[in-house]
Amino acid sequence: MIEEVETKDAIKTQEYFVNMGPQHPSTHGVLRLMLELDGEIIKKVTPHIGYIHRSIEKMSEKDSYRQIVHLTDRMDYLSNHMNNEAVCLLVENALEVEVSDRVKVIRTIMSELTRLSSHQLWWGVMGMDLGALTTFLYAFRDREMINDIFEETCGARLTVNYNVPGGVMFDIHPNFQQRVKDFIKSFKTKLPEYDDLLSNNVIFRQRTEGVGILSKEDAISYGVTGPTGRASGFSNDTRKHKPYSAYDRVEFKEILMDKGDTFSRYKARILEMWESVSIIEQLIDNIPEGDIQEPSVKQVIKLPKGEFYQSVETARGELGVYVVSDGQKSPYRLKFRSPGFSNLFVLDHMVRGYKIADLVAMMSTIDLVIPDIDR
Amino acid sequence: MKEPLDLTPLTQSIHDYLLSYLSPFWTTTVEWVIIGVLLIAFVALSVMGLVYIERKVAAFFQLRLGPNRVGKWGLLQTLADFLKLLMKEHITSKNADKFLFNLAPFIIVIASFLAIGAIPFALGLQAMDINIGLFYITAASSIGVLGILIGGWAGNNKYSLIGALRSGAQVVSYEISAVLSLLTIVVLSGSLQLSTIIESQSDGWWIFKGHLPVFIAFIMFLIAGTAETNRGPFDLAEAESELTAGFHTEYSGIKFAMFFLAEYVNLFIIAAVGATVFLGGWMPFHIGNWAAFNEVMNYIPPVIWFFFKVGFVIGLIMWFKWTFPRLRIDQLLVLEWKYLLPINLVNLIVVAFIAMMGWYF
């Protein structure tokens, strides 16, 4: 409803609607936000989703468990390895198969590389959303090295489909360790530049500090996970609470902030990059020997009857896979609990009373990937 | 000592030549036409050059190669873009105010053309050397915001309107700072006439002669000038990531090109004014008593000095643009009213005191 607002000078103003998206530079895809504005002040935000809905959950019901994995690449395409891993871990747990240590370590390194590449892209885009166009290319320069690593070992840069139930598709490439070490070495010199360009920049600080505060209670009640929730002090790192793969054998901190403003969310991700670098450093030199595929997992996988749930920590938060199996070779029902979906709907709560420019900043710190939300 | 190349005899001889054939009225008219054509040609060429330079500079900041397909090193890229814009369809949205919608690009272009007329390119190469030159330039270039406001309103697009209103608030505020920082030099040189201001820098540019206060004024002018041209960290009127394209969202084809043209002409004007007032215009670079060095410097023609300095200022402004994030509208106004304006006022008083005591070189 358009309401007439009476200001104290008795000038009648009118609230108006602006459709931000589905085609808009800062909605990062085909998200449509209905903004209810009073001047530049945002009164309400209504996200409209579904523009890139491809019914991945429904398609999964006709696909075999091996085939489902490649669909998950296309959900949150920036956390492709973690998505793959979620499905594979679920199948392995349901079949009660234990993969070899080698697979566990490879999966962990790959996941952390993916997290780094996702956070790098996010950093570049965050700068661009705030008007610093150069950050985007710097982030892509560093991301390129990770993509090369993926391309060499997995055969693809984005839709890698590297995990299979019971292991990984190929053994790591002979160059893999060297390349990862080179990347870590160069990225450690580049990461302080990120701080110089954005984190410490006075304009950036002004734009982000104290803006869009999300309290811990709200973060919990909205189910906001990932760095977005952790910036509000909500401890939700699946890697810590329900360790999977090799996360129980590495040391890392769960980044928790207490302010919950846009800058905390930004800083949480920057610190998470340092943590990922340290995890990779711990693992890269001691990849144990072992089978890359568990021989007991057959070509045609049939899960036992029942319900299964597996969650992993993607770059955006907790990705849950829930499968109801009726003993057939494809699931009866498969549901993805995508982190982006829960994180998006806290936007309205955060943004009320702030300006359009703040909305853009908040949206980029939530780090939305629209195919993840729509699936 | 060699004097800087003076172009006054050249222009004078053209004037005399015309006067020998025509009446004074027609002489003036013909001169106007010549100057108009020259300025349009200059503007068209320099904007093409500037767009190319901007794209190349941006590319180098961003680890890219920049335009490199059309022509050698992509030199013809902007020409190709211009031809493309020229041939594009004019789209006017259904409920747009057609008259104002078509008027806005012209206002903004006319404003920048008016200002460029008073800029001294070299000794004796200045279309109008009026005694209130600096005042005239600031006055003329501030008409441009009318074009932005009208364009943003007439397009009947909410994004445009927000952009236009932002730009209105921004330009009106930053005009004050720009003028106040220019006033410091007016106080020091005692004139608003640009040729006199340049003449007063024959023994050293103001930025060197005027100590810290003039340096502060130069920085203030750069900030305010960037804001006035809606560029760099102050591009709130366009704010690509917030308002898609801001005030020119609805414009396409050649009308969009006119906004684009005006943006770069304004950039050139701001840089030219900055170079003229603070960096000595076409004055060569001289160091105190180094007669030999100064002699060599004098051999470089004034036009080259002028463009070198303009290029320096433009480079600085581009560096700002490709490094900093954008401000929010309230922070933009806070920056002006709480920081730039008070500092400028204090600075002006200090400069006035320095000028009164004659403490500059």
Next chain:
Amino acid sequence: MNAITSYFKDIFHAIKTLLTGMRVTGYYFSHARKEIITQQYPENRDTLKMFDRFRGIVTLTHDENNEHACTGCSACEIACPNGTIEIISDREEDPETGKKKKIIDKFIYHYSMCTLCNLCIISCPTDAIKMDPSFEYATFDRKDLTMILNKPGSKIRKDVK
């Protein structure tokens, strides 16, 4: 007094942070020749080497005798999530043993539907198909993307069971 000092402190801090940012971009600008990372794609075709495992297109490998290893078992067809592969098979009498044997008539591959997930390759029992690291398969006609992978006249290799 405190307010005034913090006012100036703010200004100096702001200038300092802005200059740090400009130093970073300035470094890359001045070292652009060394630091530029973009490649000029169509020009570098000759030097551009894709990684061995790069998944560009599915191919059926033929040796110099125009023989392949595909038995027409349809494992890849079943493994494919998108119905990309269609195998039309035939039965032919083996001249030596006299037994009827399954051979492929057409190995149809719909590239337009392929997601390059590699599942067909790992499911192949005889390693007959593999991923080729070639690219540039854009066409103006959709039907060009439907390919028959077995070459005309090709036969199954003798040693393949």
